[in-house]
Amino acid sequence: MSQIIKPKSISGFPEWLPAERYIELKWFDTIREIFESYGFCSIETPSVEALEVLTAKGEVDKEIYVIERLHKEDGEKEARLALHFDQTVPMARYVAQNFNELKFPFKRYQMQRVWRGERPQAGRFREFYQCDIDVINVDNLPLYFDAECPAIMVEILQKLDIGSFKMQLNNRKILAGFCQALGIDDFVPVTRIVDKLEKIGADNVKKQLLTELSLSDAQANQILSFASIKSSDDGFAKAVRDLGVSHPTLDEGIDELVFVINTLNNLVKGNFEVDMSIVRGLDYYTGTVYETRFTDAPSYGSICSGGRYEDLAGNYINKKLPGVGISIGFSRLFDYIRAQGKLPKGRQSPADMLIVLFDESQRLWAIDLAKQLRNGEFLAAGRKMNVEIYHSATKLKKQLSYASEKGIPYVVFPPADPGGMPELKFMDDPDRAQEALTKLTGF
């Protein structure tokens, strides 16, 4: 025998046991079903892009993995390729490249793995799934989509039953206009500091505004008052205006966010909060921004974020392509619920039924029955069943324990007399009773 290599997981590259994967797949199905129910189409891009595409925006703060052929010959020239670190950059390249083939507004979803070579820790992986939706249009994009996108994500998070969470909204124009009204021309450094409010607290934010940006005490106080404004409806508008500053960009941002929060509250109930401290550190957002946190674990960070950008693909094409998008950090969300022990109980087989064999002579009968059950020809309303046939006519106890250990809810016994009806036995696992019954009866 050759040398034994100890099989182990690689830090930051998660993989799940079959019963966990069973639930992960159900989550993906739910997400996809809801994305599609709003008419978003699926695309996938390759896992790799030319390195120059990934670094086109200049400085990249994500740790990129490059790939290289192990047996590359010396001096062999090949384009440098790297694994994508998000789905936005590849989508921008895709939209520019296929501009003439796509119909706009282009509404797409993308559920793929992305890679970042960051130091792994709880909730931060090196390989993970993201589930993104974006809407892209040419020249102008209706503000309606700034509400539809987060509404879809909240519908999904509600359906996944992840516990209490809050999606926080803001509009970067509000802070930009507010700063300009205060005489602060460049608001980006202000967003970087305000972004840390939750983490370092109001006192430290004020200190940094004073020392790092040389703001006056009055300016810093105004910004802190501003950043503390929250509301679950359009009440934030009055609170901001009550601070007594005025600017066209501020007004524009307020009007947009009022429209978005009111439309949102029509689309899906609950879970939203306008929060003036949410600014997203990323420079490319220009309007509405979103972040989502667990109510009881805000420090875990955002599990669903995004925003509006004025120009998606300016690096690749001479068209103005504004968009709005939002992304679920799928793996970190799933892993959080998993680590808390709050995942529903999965199972190691998707089979609904196991046909047991008393005697090898029953195999042909079993094959035929399994075919009918799989094709929906046996049960009412064409319900299709996933069916395993036990592989040998061994002791019944062994066959039943196989069903039990794999979580297969029903066992089918061959008829006592040839031509008789098979008998159906429910394995009586309360955790799976409802799921099994619904599949069998439709109720």
Add this chain to the structure above:
Amino acid sequence: MSQIIKPKSISGFPEWLPAERYIELKWFDTIREIFESYGFCSIETPSVEALEVLTAKGEVDKEIYVIERLHKEDGEKEARLALHFDQTVPMARYVAQNFNELKFPFKRYQMQRVWRGERPQAGRFREFYQCDIDVINVDNLPLYFDAECPAIMVEILQKLDIGSFKMQLNNRKILAGFCQALGIDDFVPVTRIVDKLEKIGADNVKKQLLTELSLSDAQANQILSFASIKSSDDGFAKAVRDLGVSHPTLDEGIDELVFVINTLNNLVKGNFEVDMSIVRGLDYYTGTVYETRFTDAPSYGSICSGGRYEDLAGNYINKKLPGVGISIGFSRLFDYIRAQGKLPKGRQSPADMLIVLFDESQRLWAIDLAKQLRNGEFLAAGRKMNVEIYHSATKLKKQLSYASEKGIPYVVFPPADPGGMPELKFMDDPDRAQEALTKLTGF
């Protein structure tokens, strides 16, 4: 504006337009549905493994991609990681690593991307999907699975409607025993040469058997007669025995293959052929082997291959784990049908219906109707619809052409009088008529 980068695809890394992806996704759904209907569970492994895991079997004939952090610091020690080139090696590591958590026989499916740095050409990609099933057991694995696995794959290929194809079967013990009976002790070099029969022809195979392996003319002729035997049932057994050689391993192989082809013919009709020239070049197959070819394009190579192996995970664990597995080369299969123009017409939106707006005041009504349609509360039998609302109350012609261009089959018009019934118009695209009607009515 920053510098324009011309967006382009990377050779060997396929990506599809939305309408093609629409069909690709349906294919994945079909494959998964059939895998699960036989009780195979899903697993996924990370895209990367430790390099030592991928090269554990010694010489690797696949071109491996290693990955490395772009900003790795000089002298930083990290385990060498590489993208997996198939799903069998990662599964072996997974099974060994999680041995105590898994129930055996372990039946799993895996549908992931794999990477090989080979020179791209028609049907050969550097990044592609494979769809694998394997059954692994401890110590012994019933021969029944040697028939169930290829039956599942043929059921899938029939359902995908890929045109005429043939799955060819053999058992490596037959050739091994046959060679031993002829006094050829090492049959592996013989398999390597016989494997080329289709490509180089009988004369060249004979020449290589004579010159490279120094076989006698009689031996070479016997092997060529043997390799030309084919049958769609167990008739091959008599043909082999009629060659007048005998050996226990030969008999064992014939008995196994007779059982497999007879069981297969009970499980799913047609598309199978026993072919003594099919030997699979890979050393690790020890019994039944499978290859699948298009009838009208055999030279495109195999689109679905596999076989039985005696010991899956000997590199990682001190247990004997025999298995049988088979894999669809998904991307090469899909690309072949796509390139032939034989894919069904896909569409750029999964929406079944577009609600148009005559007036912005109808939006709340539309939002409410869309919600009911998506939840299955509007149509009979709880049928759920995918519904888009047009984003603005612009000219009707523009809204209708959006539905038409994205392939959305139905348009919903707001009622003429408030409280009236909305009107449903079918966009009358014959290519989509049946699909749309089935979804709407259930028939």
